[in-house]
Amino acid sequence: MKLAARIAQVPASMTLAIAAKAKAMKADGIDVLGFGAGEPDFDTPEHIKAAAKKALDEGKTKYGAAAGEALLREAIARKLYRDNQLAYNAENVLVCNGGKHSLYNIFQTFLDPGDEVIIPAPYWLSYPEMVKLASGVPVIVQTDLSENFKITPSQLKQAITPRTKFFVLNSPSNPTGIVYTPAEIRALANVILDSQVWVISDEIYEKTLYDDAEHLSIASLGRELFERTFVSNGFAKTYSMTGWRVGYVAGPVEEIKAMTRLQSHSTSNVCTFAQYGAIAALEGSQDCVTEMLSAFAARRKVMLDYLNAIPGLECPQPDGAFYMFPSIRKTGMRSMEFCDALLASHQVAAVPGIAFGADDAIRISYATDMDTIRKGMERLDDFVRSRLA
Numbered sequence: 001m002k003l004a005a006r007i008a009q010v011p012a013s014m015t016l017a018i019a020a021k022a023k024a025m026k027a028d029g030i031d032v033l034g035f036g037a038g039e040p041d042f043d044t045p046e047h048i049k050a051a052a053k054k055a056l057d058e059g060k061t062k063y064g065a066a067a068g069e070a071l072l073r074e075a076i077a078r079k080l081y082r083d084n085q086l087a088y089n090a091e092n093v094l095v096c097n098g099g100k101h102s103l104y105n106i107f108q109t110f111l112d113p114g115d116e117v118i119i120p121a122p123y124w125l126s127y128p129e130m131v132k133l134a135s136g137v138p139v140i141v142q143t144d145l146s147e148n149f150k151i152t153p154s155q156l157k158q159a160i161t162p163r164t165k166f167f168v169l170n171s172p173s174n175p176t177g178i179v180y181t182p183a184e185i186r187a188l189a190n191v192i193l194d195s196q197v198w199v200i201s202d203e204i205y206e207k208t209l210y211d212d213a214e215h216l217s218i219a220s221l222g223r224e225l226f227e228r229t230f231v232s233n234g235f236a237k238t239y240s241m242t243g244w245r246v247g248y249v250a251g252p253v254e255e256i257k258a259m260t261r262l263q264s265h266s267t268s269n270v271c272t273f274a275q276y277g278a279i280a281a282l283e284g285s286q287d288c289v290t291e292m293l294s295a296f297a298a299r300r301k302v303m304l305d306y307l308n309a310i311p312g313l314e315c316p317q318p319d320g321a322f323y324m325f326p327s328i329r330k331t332g333m334r335s336m337e338f339c340d341a342l343l344a345s346h347q348v349a350a351v352p353g354i355a356f357g358a359d360d361a362i363r364i365s366y367a368t369d370m371d372t373i374r375k376g377m378e379r380l381d382d383f384v385r386s387r388l389a
């Protein structure tokens with residue numbers, strides 16, 4: 001059957017495709033090392049699983065409110081106040097099927113054909129596709145290594161037109177791992193305040209920060225920004241709950257109600273008992289978050305040491321998330337060719353930078369165990385050296 005135009009123009013998610021390919025190769029007995037998807041390798045903490053099991057046993061198996069369980073919406077509002085100084089009520093919160101779905105709902109609800117969305121590149125690969133699926137126009141603003149991959153206030157200002165509806169801010173960033181400093185967030189906020197543009201602040205990696213990096217939600221910078229920002233977040237990365245599919249968006253009440261209408265005709269509520277696990281994640285001990293973070297920090301250090309020792313790669317030090325985004329410019333290869341050859345000859349799976357709008361880089365996730373990291377980086381070293389020789 002002929003595809004609808006909106007789907008015909010959208011490729012499958014390359015992060016998911018590469019992760020699936022690596023898993024399939026492993027199942028076939030191939031010794032492949034996967035650095036594709038950003039998926040923490042830890043099990044979901046016990047107390048979170050126990051809360052979901054209890055909810056199941058208590059019969060939390062029926063349809064729930066489309067916007068999410070009241071108790072979870074309240075817990076999220078408390079979290080946003082406690083951690084981010086954002087004074088939301090439960091009615092400001094919509095629980096969605098993961099962070100990806102929160103963003104999808106925003107674009108579907110607010111974009112009309114031709115509406116523009118400013119997206120700094122390198123970007124998380126689903127942003128432009130979701131904008132296109134909503135008939136919007138992604139306006140990509142290229143940043144590069146020399147600016148530490150950060151959009152500057154003047155770049156943002158220049159990209160704004162009368163058709164601009166949203167600016168997507170993702171800090172800590174997937175795929176680069178950069179974190180905007182509070183001063184940089186304030187400078188971008190000033191540009192936004194001089195315009196009519198709304199912000200989508202994707203804060204899914206807010207807890208994955210290293211050294212002195214700080215997370216500041218742009219929505220916390222005064223009443224006007226608070227009322228013109230959607231904060232998107234979820235449980236997958238912070239609590240190793242990727243398969244649970246629980247995320248959320250917070251914003252002004254009328255806008256949240258409109259998104260709830262969309263959700264009521266598409267997915268209805270998020271899996272009811274999974275939401276009780278999410279409540280336990282927010283209200284229970286946060287020691288699990290600290291433990292996972294210290295494992296990520298150790299892996300980051302080891303991976304960075306390896307990458308910095310590979311001639312021909314240039315890797316900025318990431319301050320957050322769990323990705324390295326080394327430049328492969330000096331190898332003379334484009335990112336697709338590089339990743340295909342790396343997988344074929346050394347059985348290492350990485351994501352080509354072209355998927356994130358940067359064809360001279362690759363993304364390597366360190367949300368995997370230390371042994372895999374060491375072996376994988378040795379293979380990568382060997383691969384790059386053989387190509388440079």
Ligand code: GLU
Binds near residue numbers: 015036124
């Ligand atoms: N966000 C993760 C990644 O970038 C998970 C995969 C996906 O949804 O794209 O790898």
